[in-house]
Amino acid sequence: MNRQELVNLIKEKQSYLCVGLDTDMQKIPKHLLSHADPVFAFNKAIIDATKDLCVAYKINTAFYECMGIRGWESLQRTVEYIPSGIFTIADAKRGDIGNTSTQYAKTFFDTYKFDSVTVAPYMGKDSVLPFLQFPEKWTILLGLTSNEGSQDFQLQQAGDELLFEKVIKTAMEWGTPDNLMFVVGATQSAQLGYIRKMAPDNFFLVPGVGAQGGSLQEISTQAMNKDCGLLVNVSRGIIYAGNGEDFATDARNAALQYQQEMATYLNQTTVSL
Numbered sequence: 001m002n003r004q005e006l007v008n009l010i011k012e013k014q015s016y017l018c019v020g021l022d023t024d025m026q027k028i029p030k031h032l033l034s035h036a037d038p039v040f041a042f043n044k045a046i047i048d049a050t051k052d053l054c055v056a057y058k059i060n061t062a063f064y065e066c067m068g069i070r071g072w073e074s075l076q077r078t079v080e081y082i083p084s085g086i087f088t089i090a091d092a093k094r095g096d097i098g099n100t101s102t103q104y105a106k107t108f109f110d111t112y113k114f115d116s117v118t119v120a121p122y123m124g125k126d127s128v129l130p131f132l133q134f135p136e137k138w139t140i141l142l143g144l145t146s147n148e149g150s151q152d153f154q155l156q157q158a159g160d161e162l163l164f165e166k167v168i169k170t171a172m173e174w175g176t177p178d179n180l181m182f183v184v185g186a187t188q189s190a191q192l193g194y195i196r197k198m199a200p201d202n203f204f205l206v207p208g209v210g211a212q213g214g215s216l217q218e219i220s221t222q223a224m225n226k227d228c229g230l231l232v233n234v235s236r237g238i239i240y241a242g243n244g245e246d247f248a249t250d251a252r253n254a255a256l257q258y259q260q261e262m263a264t265y266l267n268q269t270t271v272s273l
């Protein structure tokens with residue numbers, strides 16, 4: 001999916017919601033455990049219940065990889081079930097020497113046909129470029145993450161700037177707003193507006209709303225740009241909104257609240273949508 005298609009989708013759906021499919025066997029409702037593929041049964045119900053309210057699904061591969069071959073099968077069934085026209089994110093946080101990054105890129109872009117993959121910047125340019133070289137695919141680079149550990153490296157001084165600033169500014173020379181997004185944690189409210197000034201046109205994938213306590217209002221007022229420029233991810237706050245027979249309805253209701261709040265911010269901001 002290209003940038004214009006993504007912007008159009010946000011406009012049509014009045015939503016920049018990304019539903020995070022962090023599906024944990026220990027947390028899904030017990031009645032699903034008799035299915036041949038309980039993880040897929042859960043994801044299918046969540047997708048059916050939320051697909052008109054969100055513009056993206058993010059599959060965090062850790063929740064699938066931990067189950068070995070069965071997990072990869074659940075991942076494949078899930079990504080194939082997501083309706084075409086909805087943006088897909090493989091949240092795999094990859095990155096290695098160029099030769100190896102190319103194989104990671106093939107895995108998620110060619111084999112599993114995701115639109116995008118999350119990438120860690122620590123190994124530098126040659127580890128990131130192989131992802132950026134795939135046409136009509138997106139690299140989502142960790143910029144400033146939502147977790148406490150972001151203080152250990154990302155928020156440390158690196159010369160006359162903080163390390164995350166160096167990462168974002170440097171990576172903007174490698175990719176363009178048509179193929180490069182940044183992960184910016186919703187919990188980093190002090191930095192959101194500043195990062196938007198640094199990267200005025202790039203989309204941001206913003207996790208940390210819901211279970212991690214980030215505010216949708218703060219993100220939207222500080223970091224929305226003229227094309228919206230935001231994909232706000234909520235995982236546990238939506239998929240585990242309920243735990244009974246009606247879990248999908250509960251997830252839908254949670255997603256609907258986020259979507260309705262997003263529609264108000266889209267209408268308040270002078271978005272050129």
Ligand SMILES: O=C(O)c1cc(=O)[nH]c(=O)n1[C@@H]1O[C@H](COP(=O)(O)O)[C@@H](O)[C@H]1O
Pocket residue numbers: 020022060091118144145146147183184185207208209210211212233234235236237
């Ligand atoms: O890259 C990510 O998606 C990510 C980056 C980050 O800084 N913080 C973060 O929470 N995430 C992911 O976003 C999701 C957040 O999940 P919830 O806190 O349950 O909404 C998880 O899949 C995390 O792995």
